[in-house]
Amino acid sequence: MADTLVYRAEGAAVANGSDLYGFTVTEWELPATYPPFAAILFVPTTWLPLGALKTVFLIGNVALLLLLVRLSCELAGLRVRAPVLCAATALALWLEPVFQTVLFGQINLALACLVLWDLTRPPGAVGKGFAVGVAAGIKLTPAVFVIYLLLRGRVREAAVACAGFVGTVLLGALVLPAASVDFWTRRVFETGRVGKAWIVDNQSLQGLIARLLHDAEPGAAWAVPAAVTAVVGLWLVRRAPDEPRALLLAACTALLVSPISWSHHWVWCVPLLAVLIARGRPRLAATVAALFTARTFWLLPHEGALDLHLPWWQQVLASPYALLALAVWPVLGRTDPCVPQPPASSSSASTMRYAYPCSARNR
Numbered sequence: 180m181a182d183t184l185v186y187r188a189e190g191a192a193v194a195n196g197s198d199l200y201g202f203t204v205t206e207w208e209l210p211a212t213y214p215p216f217a218a219i220l221f222v223p224t225t226w227l228p229l230g231a232l233k234t235v236f237l238i239g240n241v242a243l244l245l246l247l248v249r250l251s252c253e254l255a256g257l258r259v260r261a262p263v264l265c266a267a268t269a270l271a272l273w274l275e276p277v278f279q280t281v282l283f284g285q286i287n288l289a290l291a292c293l294v295l296w297d298l299t300r301p302p303g304a305v306g307k308g309f310a311v312g313v314a315a316g317i318k319l320t321p322a323v324f325v326i327y328l329l330l331r332g333r334v335r336e337a338a339v340a341c342a343g344f345v346g347t348v349l350l351g352a353l354v355l356p357a358a359s360v361d362f363w364t365r366r367v368f369e370t371g372r373v374g375k376a377w378i379v380d381n382q383s384l385q386g387l388i389a390r391l392l393h394d395a396e397p398g399a400a401w402a403v404p405a406a407v408t409a410v411v412g413l414w415l416v417r418r419a420p421d422e423p424r425a426l427l428l429a430a431c432t433a434l435l436v437s438p439i440s441w442s443h444h445w446v447w448c449v450p451l452l453a454v455l456i457a458r459g460r461p462r463l464a465a466t467v468a469a470l471f472t473a474r475t476f477w478l479l480p481h482e483g484a485l486d487l488h489l490p491w492w493q494q495v496l497a498s499p500y501a502l503l504a505l506a507v508w509p510v511l512g513r514t515d516p517c518v519p520q521p522p523a524s525s526s527s528a529s530t531m532r533y534a535y536p537c538s539a540r541n542r
Contacts, residue, residue, distance in 0.1 A: 180233050181205045183224070183284030187232060189213070190221035199358040200366050212366075212373050215351035215358045217317045236284040243288040244268055244277060244449075250295040251450035254423050255457035271449055274471045276500075279380075279443035287446045290314045294321055295450065298426065308336035312343020316351075319367070320444070323433035324426070330417040331425055370438040379476040379486045382500035383440035384408060390497050393487050405436045408505075412436070415512040423454045424511040431504040431511075445471070445500050451507070463510065470499050 184204050189211045192199045199218055203210050211218065224232055245268045252259050252267075259267070271277055280287045297310035308328060314321035322344065328337035352359040366372065374381065376396075377389035385401045392400060412432030419425035430447040434440040448471045455464035475496040479489060489497055 180236060180282070180284030181207065181209060182286075183233060183236050184229075185209050185211060186221040186284075186286075187224040187229070189218040190223065190225045193218050193222050193355065194225055199355065200361055210372060213318055214316060214347065214362055214367075215355040216347040218358070219351065219354055220317065233284065237281065240281045240284070240288050241268075241272070243292055244271055244281075246292050247271075247288055247295065247446070247449050248453075250292060250299060251453035253299050254295060254426070254450055255453040256423075257453060257457050271452075274446075274448055274468070275474050275477075276443050276445040276448055276471065279441075280446055283443060285443050286318070287443055290318055290321055291446050291449070294324055298324070298422075306339060308333075308339035309343040311336075312340040312345075313347060315340070315344045316347025320433055320437060323429050326413065327416055327426060327429035330413060331422065373439045374441070376438060377484075377487050379479060379481045379497050380442045381439050382434070382442050382445060382476075382498060383437050384435045384501055385438050386440070387494075387498040387501045390486055390489055391494050395487060408432065409436045412508070415508060419512055423450075423457075427451050427454060428508070428511050431508070435501060435504055440500075442476070442500065455510075460510070463507075467503065467507070470503055473499070475499055 188202055188204045189199060192202065192211070199215065200211050227235065245264070248268045248271055249264055252264070272281070277288070279285070293310050293314045297307060300307050311321060311324050311328070315325065325337050325340045325344070328334075328340060348359070348363070376383075376385045378386070379390070384405050385397065388397045388401045388404065389395060394400070409432060412428060412435065416425050416428045416432065419428055427447065427450060434444060434447070448467065452464050452468055455467060476499065479493055479497055486497070495502065
């Protein structure tokens with residue numbers, strides 16, 4: 180649980196008043212890379228012995244996976260009973276992004292749950308959007324969902340999300356003024372600090388291009404395709420036939436254009452599978468599940484700098500998530516034939532907000 184150790188060290192730096200961005204931990208010399216607000220939230224990790232902390236993270240991530248599966252079903256408009264929900268959770272644990280999140284003691288499941296819970300609440304719910312802003316304040320990537328809200332015409336929710344994000348920045352500046360200045364004026368721009376872009380577990384577009392060109396710093400060869408990908412992805416978000424698919428398109432776009440998208444960042448495969456199943460695409464869902472379970476890039480030689488010297492025929496195996504995200508774009512962006520929806524009931528109100536009837540989806 181290497182990442183859990185980083186979180187604990189961040190919390191200790193806050194508690195001890197030491198340099199938040201001046202340490203590294205574990206044999207991989209991992210530094211703090213999140214905003215100061217996240218470090219404040221990690222202070223409680225210093226209150227437990229390390230063994231107990233790892234147990235808490237393990238149990239907590241399994242519980243969060245159960246919640247993510249439930250929220251994903253709500254997003255997709257699927258009604259499932261408790262036994263099916265538990266079985267789906269057990270199967271989802273074998274998805275590589277989920278498994279790696281649990282193995283590393285990461286917080287990806289918590290952030291995905293925070294975003295999905297907020298965005299699937301009833302329209303007009305008090306503070307809707309605020310949790311999205313808080314998630315962005317913990318780890319910057321969820322900020323893409325603010326853009327998603329704007330593109331979908333949900334301006335009020337986007338404004339609330341911005342307020343939530345600004346609140347995290349201000350709290351971080353109040354508690355950790357020096358670290359805040361350091362992060363927002365310097366560290367946030369040091370993408371290399373997060374890790375080497377070319378190693379196989381970076382499943383972003385930059386990782387794909389770096390390995391394909393055998394170039395550790397692809398520069399414009401990455402920046403131009405990333406810009407095009409961002410524009411096309413956000414255009415698809417704007418034109419998506421319903422909210423679940425717009426949300427997933429936003430997630431895929433963010434994971435593609437981010438300089439670093441470690442394989443465990445792709446826990447959004449869970450709601451993707453739920454939406455594909457709900458849209459009557461079981462074969463595609465099975466294919467997606469197989470690709471997210473196969474761990475093909477871990478089977479390739481990747482010690483040292485071998486990731487940069489893979490032959491052409493191994494490139495597909497080295498970048499399955501980025502290629503898959505691009506492949507499902509047309510599916511998520513296309514208005515498809517009507518999928519029968521169950522009748523609405525008072526107990527399923529939140530589900531039916533996202534299970535759009537055919538007439539609404541085909542406009």
